Amino acid sequence: MKAVHFGAGNIGRGFVGLLLHDAGYEVVFADVAEELINRLRGADSYAVHEVGENPAVRTVDNFRALNSNAQEAELVAEIATADIVTTAVGPHILKFVAPVIAKGIVAREPGLAPLQVMACENAINATDILAKEVASQPGVTAAVLDGKAVFANTAVDRIVPNQEAGQGLDVTVETFYEWVIDRTAFGDSAPVIPGATFVDDLSPYIERKLFTVNTGHASAAYLGFEAGLEKISDAMADQDVAEDVRAVLEETKQLLVAKHGFSNDEQEAYVQKILVRFSNPYLPDTVNRVGRAPLRKLSRHERFIGPAAELAERGVVPEALLGAIASALRFTDPADAEATELAGILGSASPADATARITGLEPGHPLFSAVATLVEERQAEMASTPA
Ligand SMILES: NC(=O)c1ccc[n+]([C@@H]2O[C@H](COP(=O)([O-])OP(=O)(O)OC[C@H]3O[C@@H](n4cnc5c(N)ncnc54)[C@H](O)[C@@H]3O)[C@@H](O)[C@H]2O)c1
Numbered sequence: 001m002k003a004v005h006f007g008a009g010n011i012g013r014g015f016v017g018l019l020l021h022d023a024g025y026e027v028v029f030a031d032v033a034e035e036l037i038n039r040l041r042g043a044d045s046y047a048v049h050e051v052g053e054n055p056a057v058r059t060v061d062n063f064r065a066l067n068s069n070a071q072e073a074e075l076v077a078e079i080a081t082a083d084i085v086t087t088a089v090g091p092h093i094l095k096f097v098a099p100v101i102a103k104g105i106v107a108r109e110p111g112l113a114p115l116q117v118m119a120c121e122n123a124i125n126a127t128d129i130l131a132k133e134v135a136s137q138p139g140v141t142a143a144v145l146d147g148k149a150v151f152a153n154t155a156v157d158r159i160v161p162n163q164e165a166g167q168g169l170d171v172t173v174e175t176f177y178e179w180v181i182d183r184t185a186f187g188d189s190a191p192v193i194p195g196a197t198f199v200d201d202l203s204p205y206i207e208r209k210l211f212t213v214n215t216g217h218a219s220a221a222y223l224g225f226e227a228g229l230e231k232i233s234d235a236m237a238d239q240d241v242a243e244d245v246r247a248v249l250e251e252t253k254q255l256l257v258a259k260h261g262f263s264n265d266e267q268e269a270y271v272q273k274i275l276v277r278f279s280n281p282y283l284p285d286t287v288n289r290v291g292r293a294p295l296r297k298l299s300r301h302e303r304f305i306g307p308a309a310e311l312a313e314r315g316v317v318p319e320a321l322l323g324a325i326a327s328a329l330r331f332t333d334p335a336d337a338e339a340t341e342l343a344g345i346l347g348s349a350s351p352a353d354a355t356a357r358i359t360g361l362e363p364g365h366p367l368f369s370a371v372a373t374l375v376e377e378r379q380a381e382m383a384s385t386p387a
């Protein structure tokens with residue numbers, strides 16, 4: 001069995017690659033980072049260090065690596081004969097990997113089982129986004145895809161920080177993991193991945209993951225950044241930050257319980273577990289990594305505006321989420337292109353225009369004016385602070 005996995009970064013090596021390896025797949029990593037590809041080519045195995053409660057070291061072998069920019073023909077041939085394609089490249093990168101995936105699908109011999117495609121990104125229904133991109137490639141029609149590929153949405157959860165320089169291919173991860181996959185996409189032929197959970201309705205799981213783990217995580221990052229802290233575990237050790245994160249998760253709990261029918265106790269247990277995960281002192285995770293790409297995180301259906309908008313539509317003022325959004329507007333990182341772009345929008349547009357551009361909220365939406373007020377406050381702060 002062979003899997004082609006796009007993105008040999010943190011989650012690619014530390015989670016998706018590991019679970020596919022443990023399920024018996026040979027993994028062909030495809031990435032654009034030449035140095036990383038060369039390292040993978042030169043190694044027989046790498047180690048995944050699971051840190052926290054019940055630490056363990058796992059070994060991944062039986063992999064190869066291709067440069068997806070420089071070795072397109074080879075990659076097409078691999079995809080044409082693979083069982084599974086997965087991605088962990090970032091939601092905005094899916095459009096760049098779609099063309100080669102489409103070519104690989106077109107090149108599959110008739111009679112082969114359909115390629116099983118799963119995007120493992122933090123976004124609601126990321127595989128649908130990828131499927132749409134694949135279907136829009138030249139020469140690809142619904143008839144071409146029919147019988148040659150199936151696309152399944154998934155929710156992936158494991159905190160994998162940026163890795164220390166000098167660590168080579170080895171990855172430090174938390175012990176917890178969860179990979180929930182939409183079973184319905186596969187008919188009777190779902191892949192056997194012992195570490196994954198297959199469900200008939202993914203939407204409650206994917207929203208619960210994004211609006212609890214990622215909303216809480218990003219809140220800790222932006223509130224922690226504002227408090228001058230670098231590590232997520234240090235942010236969680238700050239009583240004010242921890243209380244604010246807890247209040248944010250109380251609000252998303254209210255939404256998730258009402259919308260998806262999770263019991264209050266079940267959701268509370270999920271929240272408690274997550275707070276412990278964020279506080280893991282052995283995990284060298286930073287506010288800059290978790291706060292990365294603030295424009296993506298502040299977009300319409302993402303971890304802040306998504307739940308806050310739904311709460312506002314239900315007549316609830318999401319005070320704690322608004323507090324976290326205010327902190328997100330203050331996030332700066334010269335190395336982060338989206339943080340720079342965010343500052344540019346705040347510095348040049350009117351409060352209403354900036355709010356619409358940053359969040360995608362419509363001016364008539366019940367959340368709009370509350371966010372516009374935060375934007376205006378941030379703009380006033382920026383105007384009074386020397387550059
Ligand atoms: N790190 C985590 O804790 C975590 C957990 C769950 C989900 N995710 C999601 O997984 C995705 C990846 O996150 P990450 O933390 O591993 O990031 P990362 O930056 O460590 O890895 C991304 C990898 O994708 C590669 N890449 C970029 N463009 C590419 C292209 N066109 N073709 C092939 N490879 C390409 C990069 O070189 C990099 O190696 C994101 O969507 C993230 O939200 C991350």
Ligand SMILES: O=P(O)(O)OC[C@@H](O)[C@@H](O)[C@H](O)[C@H](O)CO
Pocket residue numbers: 122156157158159160213214217218289290291292293
């Ligand atoms: O990957 P992002 O940028 O969407 O979010 C940053 C972190 O919150 C995220 O990577 C978590 O570590 C992960 O989603 C945990 O499962």
